Amino acid sequence: xxxxxxxxxxxxxxxxxxxxxxxxxxxxxxxxxxxxxxxxxxxxxxxxxxxxxxxxxxxxxxxxxxxxxxxxxxxxxxxxxxxxxxxxxxxxxxxxxxxxxxxxxxxxxxxxxxxxxxxxxxxxxxxxxxxxxxxxxxxxxxxxxxxxxxxxxxxxxxxxxxxxxxxxxxxxxxxxxxxxxxxxxxxxxxxxxxxxxxxxxxxxxxxxxxxxxxxxxxxxxxxxxxxxxxxxxxxxxxxxxxxxxxxxxxxxxxxxxxxxxxxxxxxxxxxxxxxxxxxxxxxxxxxxxxxxxxxxxxxxxxxxxxxxxxxxxxxxxxxxxxxxxxxxxxxxxxxxxxxxxxxxxxxxxxxxxxxxxxxxxxxxxxxxxxxxxxxxxxxxxxxxxxxxxxxxxxxxxxxxxxxxxxxxxxxxxxxxxxxxxxxxxxxxxxxxxxxxxxxxx
Amino acid sequence: xxxxxxxxxxxxxxxxxxxxxxxxxxxxxxxxxxxxxxxxxxxxxxxxxxxxxxxxxxxxxxxxxxxxxxxxxxxxxxxxxxxxxxxxxxxxxxxxxxxxxxxxxxxxxxxxxxxxxxxxxxxxxxxxxxxxxxxxxxxxxxxxxxxxxxxxxxxxxxxxxxxxxxxxxxxxxxxxxxxxxxxxxxxxxxxxxxxxxxxxxxxxxxxxxxxxxxxxxxxxxxxxxxxxxxxxxxxxxxxxxxxxxxxxxxxxxxxxxxxxxxxxxxxxxxxxxxxxxxxxxxxxxxxxxxxxxxxxxxxxxxxxxxxxxxxxxxxxxxxxxxxxxxxxxxxxxxxxxxxxxxxxxxxxxxxxxxxxxxxxxxxxxxxxxxxxxxxxxxxxxxxxxxxxxxxxxxxxxxxxxxxxxxxxxxxxxxxxxxxxxxxxxxxxxxxxxxxxxxxxxxxxxxxxxxxxxxxxxxxxxxxxxxxxxxxxxxxxxxxxxxxxxxxxxxxxxxxxxxxxxxxxxxxxxxxxxxxxxxxxxxxxxxxxxxxxxx
Numbered sequence: 001x002x003x004x005x006x007x008x009x010x011x012x013x014x015x016x017x018x019x020x021x022x023x024x025x026x027x028x029x030x031x032x033x034x035x036x037x038x039x040x041x042x043x044x045x046x047x048x049x050x051x052x053x054x055x056x057x058x059x060x061x062x063x064x065x066x067x068x069x070x071x072x073x074x075x076x077x078x079x080x081x082x083x084x085x086x087x088x089x090x091x092x093x094x095x096x097x098x099x100x101x102x103x104x105x106x107x108x109x110x111x112x113x114x115x116x117x118x119x120x121x122x123x124x125x126x127x128x129x130x131x132x133x134x135x136x137x138x139x140x141x142x143x144x145x146x147x148x149x150x151x152x153x154x155x156x157x158x159x160x161x162x163x164x165x166x167x168x169x170x171x172x173x174x175x176x177x178x179x180x181x182x183x184x185x186x187x188x189x190x191x192x193x194x195x196x197x198x199x200x201x202x203x204x205x206x207x208x209x210x211x212x213x214x215x216x217x218x219x220x221x222x223x224x225x226x227x228x229x230x231x232x233x234x235x236x237x238x239x240x241x242x243x244x245x246x247x248x249x250x251x252x253x254x255x256x257x258x259x260x261x262x263x264x265x266x267x268x269x270x271x272x273x274x275x276x277x278x279x280x281x282x283x284x285x286x287x288x289x290x291x292x293x294x295x296x297x298x299x300x301x302x303x304x305x306x307x308x309x310x311x312x313x314x315x316x317x318x319x320x321x322x323x324x325x326x327x328x329x330x331x332x333x334x335x336x337x338x339x340x341x342x343x344x345x346x347x348x349x350x351x352x353x354x355x356x357x358x359x360x361x362x363x364x365x366x367x368x369x370x371x372x373x374x375x376x377x378x379x380x381x382x383x384x385x386x387x388x389x390x391x392x393x394x395x396x397x398x399x400x401x402x403x404x405x406x407x408x409x410x411x412x413x414x415x416x417x418x419x420x421x422x423x424x425x426x427x428x429x430x431x432x433x434x435x436x437x438x439x440x441x
Numbered sequence: 442x443x444x445x446x447x448x449x450x451x452x453x454x455x456x457x458x459x460x461x462x463x464x465x466x467x468x469x470x471x472x473x474x475x476x477x478x479x480x481x482x483x484x485x486x487x488x489x490x491x492x493x494x495x496x497x498x499x500x501x502x503x504x505x506x507x508x509x510x511x512x513x514x515x516x517x518x519x520x521x522x523x524x525x526x527x528x529x530x531x532x533x534x535x536x537x538x539x540x541x542x543x544x545x546x547x548x549x550x551x552x553x554x555x556x557x558x559x560x561x562x563x564x565x566x567x568x569x570x571x572x573x574x575x576x577x578x579x580x581x582x583x584x585x586x587x588x589x590x591x592x593x594x595x596x597x598x599x600x601x602x603x604x605x606x607x608x609x610x611x612x613x614x615x616x617x618x619x620x621x622x623x624x625x626x627x628x629x630x631x632x633x634x635x636x637x638x639x640x641x642x643x644x645x646x647x648x649x650x651x652x653x654x655x656x657x658x659x660x661x662x663x664x665x666x667x668x669x670x671x672x673x674x675x676x677x678x679x680x681x682x683x684x685x686x687x688x689x690x691x692x693x694x695x696x697x698x699x700x701x702x703x704x705x706x707x708x709x710x711x712x713x714x715x716x717x718x719x720x721x722x723x724x725x726x727x728x729x730x731x732x733x734x735x736x737x738x739x740x741x742x743x744x745x746x747x748x749x750x751x752x753x754x755x756x757x758x759x760x761x762x763x764x765x766x767x768x769x770x771x772x773x774x775x776x777x778x779x780x781x782x783x784x785x786x787x788x789x790x791x792x793x794x795x796x797x798x799x800x801x802x803x804x805x806x807x808x809x810x811x812x813x814x815x816x817x818x819x820x821x822x823x824x825x826x827x828x829x830x831x832x833x834x835x836x837x838x839x840x841x842x843x844x845x846x847x848x849x850x851x852x853x854x855x856x857x858x859x860x861x862x863x864x865x866x867x868x869x870x871x872x873x874x875x876x877x878x879x880x881x882x883x884x885x886x887x888x889x890x891x892x893x894x895x896x897x898x899x900x901x902x903x904x905x906x907x908x909x910x911x912x913x914x915x916x917x918x919x920x921x922x923x924x925x926x927x928x929x930x931x932x933x934x935x936x937x938x939x940x941x942x943x944x945x946x947x948x949x950x951x952x953x954x955x956x957x958x959x960x961x962x963x964x965x966x967x968x969x970x971x972x973x974x975x
Contacts, residue, residue: 038667040628047664063588089520146510165869166846168812168825176710179566179726181735183753183770187795190829191810194842194871197882197909198919198950204504204527204534206600207542209572211561217572219599223533225496229880230869232914234494234950234957239532240599242569244726256570256726261930270768273726277597279611279645289804290838291831299648415914423741427914437970 002409012335014321023288036081036123036131039103041072042102043119048136057250058111060144066110068140070097073104076125082107083124089117096119110144110436147252148208151216154252159201162263163191170263180273181417184264184427185257191266196226201262203385206240213342216245216252222262226285228293229416231321231427237284242276259302260284268305275302283319290345301346304343317440318343321414323427324356338363340401340409340432353403359393359416359424364403377412377431393426401432408438442692472513474974479506481967483531489959492954497961508543521547521557523721533755536610541601554579562633564621567676568658571724573617574598588624592616592765597639597724613651614643617724627898632661639723650684654723668704673697680721685801693720697725718760732759749774757797766799785816803834821850839874861901878912897929915957920949939970 024315041048044063046056056420058068058368074081078220084097087246097107111117117140123131154173154423161169171182178185206219220243225236241260245252254275257263264271283295296304300318322345324336337352338345346352353367363369372380374396382400391399395416401409417425431440457537480503487499489599508525525543529535545558556579560720561572568809575595581587597615599605616639623633635658641651658676681690695716702709718730721745733755751772758765774791793808807830814823827844846867851861868884873879886905892898902924928941948961 033477035894040664040667044629047667047670070626074629080940081646166825176737178729181733181753181755183735183772183793187770187793187806187808190803191831193841194829194831197869198907198917202496202534202944204529205542206540207557207572209543209561211546211563211570215561215563215570217561219572225494225698227909227917229882229909229911230914232909232911232952234917236494238496242572242599261866270728270731270755272475273728274722276599277603277612277615278599279603279613289802289833291840292844298647369875417912 002397010369012219035073035077036125036129037077038123039073039075041070041121041136043070043138043140044068047310048121055139055249056141058140058142059247060142063142067435068111068142069106070107070119070121071105072123073102073122074123075103076129079126081123082126082128085122085124085403087120087432091120094122111140113144116141136244147210147216148265151208151218151252152205154245154254155203155205155218155220157242158263158267159203162189162192163199163201164171165196165199166199167193173251173253175248176343177246177255178255180271184267184270188264188267188271190262191291192287195229195266195287197229198225200225214247215255216247216291218243218245224262224285226293228321230291231293231323233287233293233321233429236248236275237282237295239280239284239298240276240278241281259305260298272305275306276344286320292320292322292345296320300343311412317431317433319342319429319431321427321429323425325423325425326356327424328357338428338430340403340407340430341434343432356389356393356424356426358422359426360390360397361393363401368402370400370402372400372410373397377410377429377440378411382410382440382441384438393424407432407434409433410440442898463909473511475508475510476968476972477508477510478507478972479967479969480504480661481965483963483965487959489950490955491957492959494950494957495959495961496533497531497963498531500563504531504534506542517550519549521545537602544601544879548921552580552582554581558916560593560595562591562619562621564591564619564637564968565633565658565660565674565676565725566697567674567720567722567725567727568635568656569593569617569619569621569637569724570600570726571597571617573724574601574604575617588622591620591621591623592603596696611640611645613645613649613722616640616642627705629663629664630658631663634659637724642722648685650682652721652723653681654721655679656722656725658725666748669701670701670703672701673944674698676719676720676722676725676748678722678883682721691721693717693718693729695720695722708737709740710735710737712736714760718758728757730759731755731757744780747776749776758800764800770794771849787813788813789903799947803836805832805834817851819851821852823848823850841874843870843872844868857893857895859894861892863888863890863903865905873912880912880914881908881910882908883908887956897931898923898926900926900930914951918951920947922947939968 010117010271021336039254048389056256059223068358072087081099081103084099085094086107087094088109097105099105105354119138119140121136122133122134122311158170158173167186171186172190174182174185176182180322202223204221206221209217219240221240223235223238227234239260241262243254244256246255256270259268259275261272265285278298281298283297286294286296286301296318322338326334326336328335334347335349335351335355335357336347337349337355339351339353349355349364352364354361354363354369368389370383370387370389371391374400377398387402393413393416395413398413401411412429414427414429415427419425432438448569469671474882483502484495485499487495504527510721513520523543524546527540527542528538530538540789543559546547548555557576558573560575562577562578563570568681573595577591577593579589579591581589595617598612599615599893600610602610603612617637619635619637621635622635623631625631638655640653644651656676656678658674660674662672676695678693681688697714699712715732716727716729720727720729735753737751742748754768756765756767771792772791772793774789775791778787780786780788789812791810795806797804809828810825812825824847829842831840848863848865850861850863857897864887869882871880884905884907886903888901888903890893890901904922923946925942925944932937945964
């Protein structure tokens with residue numbers, strides 16, 4: 001913390017120091033060779049220096065009374081500001097701005113829709129010197145477009161780039177001011193593309209609302225299916241989610257996403273800055289640190305994303321898939337296993353509830369197992385007796401698991417791969433109900 | 442609380458009715474009326490033993506949306522009214538057969554503004570930046586430079602159906618009250634203070650935690666010199682959480698400082714955020730228990746060369762718990778236009794590095810990407826190459842990816858026709874170095890666009906294949922064909938932006954396990970017609 005504070009202090013000192021000299025090449029715009037200094041210059045609330053791009057577009061719907069103001073203040077080291085003139089047609093005609101004694105000035109006009117205005121501001125002091133007029137150039141247009149239509153266009157582009165797994169095109173529609181950080185979303189989306197194939201998302205807009213700060217809120221329903229590149233399994237979910245967009249150079253760009261996420265699932269805890277107020281508990285997709293795709297009931301998924309224990313959830317089945325590779329090795333305290341209670345894959349036997357040993361699963365901490373043969377685990381009711389300490393692994397078999405706290409889980413062996421040298425990789429789909437129910441949907 | 446809510450609903454209805462009534466204004470006032478109707482009918486046929494995996498609904502479905510928008514003035518009154526609804530029988534998209542998608546009335550009279558229905562107030566990032574169903578009032582007076590004052594009351598429901606529990610679309614009731622005062626102390630310094638209170642009731646399930654939360658936030662913007670902007674926010678939250686009958690009260694704080702230096706040829710951003718573990722915002726935006734610092738420097742060396750350097754550091758679980766993780770993500774990017782003097786050439790090289798350590802795990806990921814686009818005679822090409830690696834220290838993940846994609850496009854005009862052929866191919870190798878297995882994705886497609894701009898007809902047909910060869914798992918293969926035709930006729934001056942669309946797709950999915958195979962055939966027909974009167 002101390003180190004960070006020192007770094008912050010140094011960086012801020014550098015910035016303020018550079019600003020203080022006004023010689024930093026980045027923002028010397030306000031000081032012309034003639035000595036006229038512009039303290040501020042705004043077109044409505046948009047600063048003239050705020051963007052390298054000189055094109056500004058206003059939406060008619062955002063102009064309360066349809067008019068635009070150019071507001072500024074200038075001073076000169078010797079003498080006074082004599083007049084301020086504004087051109088709307090690239091220097092063809094000039095109009096006088098209202099000038100106060102202290103150098104502040106105001107120019108108001110009502111723009112026509114779709115007409116391009118090329119604006120420059122000329123400040124003249126009493127000795128006849130002027131500011132760097134060309135540095136104030138802005139091209140302005142007021143358009144009467146429906147903001148909803150523009151947002152839908154951006155959404156279409158985002159979904160298209162995401163489905164085609166093109167991170168460059170995707171990030172073009174993400175704002176540099178993305179709240180949980182543009183860099184985090186970029187890397188999370190790249191991890192998504194590593195994890196998913198055949199991404200298909202359809203969406204339907206519920207609500208689009210323009211906000212007071214020029215932001216746009218979108219609520220939508222989605223319908224998604226993906227194939228996990230790791231397990232080859234096809235998974236789908238559907239539900240509602242929310243986005244917030246902000247206008248950047250006339251394009252609505254994404255600034256916020258909430259859980260359930262449609263983009264950046266691979267780092268959901270650091271990408272989403274909130275969770276929608278959803279009354280449903282339909283399963284949603286989750287991706288863990290290792291690129292495994294899981295499907296969890298909404299509330300369980302949010303608990304996992306927010307880093308809380310899932311054991312507090314008492315009436316929800318958890319489900320997903322995992323692969324076990326490492327078998328027990330002398331002195332036999334490590335082996336790939338799984339812990340239903342924490343919903344995690346384990347490498348220490350002491351952390352597991354069951355673990356793999358060659359082509360067998362062994363229970364740990366009084367966990368017992370029962371091989372049910374080649375049956376589906378969808379809609380199954382597992383038995384309450386007949387469990388033993390181990391179960392053999394055969395591709396396609398279902399295995400019931402009974403934990404020491406009398407809760408039940410069920411596994412389906414989706415594949416067994418002989419890696420040679422006695423090594424075996426076993427992949428499973430699983431379901432676990434912490435309520436103690438033996439019935440699985 | 443109930444009386445308060447009723448009062449707000451009455452107020453909201455009154456404003457909405459008033460604004461609608463103003464739609465029929467007297468001669469002399471400026472008014473505008475728009476109606477947009479969108480109908481889509483889909484025919485889906487899903488067959489094969491694995492058809493339950495399809496994300497489409499089998500059979501015939503429809504989606505009909507209607508939006509009414511009115512804007513104008515009556516003397517000094519200015520109003521905007523918006524009403525939208527939708528009906529669908531596709532339950533995958535929406536449980537609700539009939540849904541109210543928007544309802545908003547906005548009134549401006551001199552320095553007063555009232556909005557009711559769908560409102561989206563942005564007080565500040567940590568306090569209120571969410572859409573609500575409710576009412577807001579705002580006073581502003583820029584001419585006399587008086588403070589802007591705003592009050593809001595609403596319910597944080599994502600959709601209107603939650604208000605009357607229609608179609609089982611129930612959501613927890615979160616009543617929100619807020620007030621904000623913002624003042625431009627001078628043209629270079631603006632500060633605002635917000636108080637936002639949320640109160641939860643009517644849980645949907647027994648597991649729903651109910652929050653009673655108040656946020657006090659102070660935000661400021663300072664522009665000491667042209668090109669330098671400093672944004673800051675400090676917020677304090679007071680929360681009471683009722684979870685399964687037990688109540689827990691706690692407080693937290695959040696700070697943000699952002700410094701932006703912007704002017705040709707550079708843009709520099711430094712940002713620091715610290716959100717304490719117990720800071721809770723239900724209507725703003727924050728990730729609790731996180732401290733983050735990032736810096737970025739974009740430098741336009743000249744018209745053709747731009748460099749971007751970024752550094753991000755953040756940590757979660759900041760109070761030193763064993764779960765604490767430190768994350769470092771530096772990245773560098775260089776974009777060069779007109780490479781070797783070629784007019785349309787654009788190349789970009791980026792490198793990202795991601796290290797996460799803590800909580801008994803260290804992950805190290807690297808991303809290297811090269812993209813290049815150019816025109817070669819009649820052909821336009823865009824190519825990208827990527828090399829990514831993902832590693833963990835506990836031998837759980839050691840993986841390298843190689844990606845390559847290339848697309849060739851062309852455009853030819855023959856009389857009234859514009860022909861746009863396209864061919865695209867991509868591959869993705871995913872090598873798991875722990876068990877020496879490689880998965881491979883191969884995708885290619887070819888397409889032909891045909892436009893008749895004079896007749897306002899635009900169409901495209903695409904055909905392709907996507908194969909996933911997954912070591913030791915089920916392989917998958919998808920053949921796909923898609924087409925669309927858009928026709929934008931001009932019926933009359935009132936219906937001159939209508940669009941007729943016809944879209945079709947066939948996706949043939951097959952797997953090593955043939956019981957998973959399925960085929961999706963879909964055809965959809967849509968009409969969108971906007972009608973406007975001024």
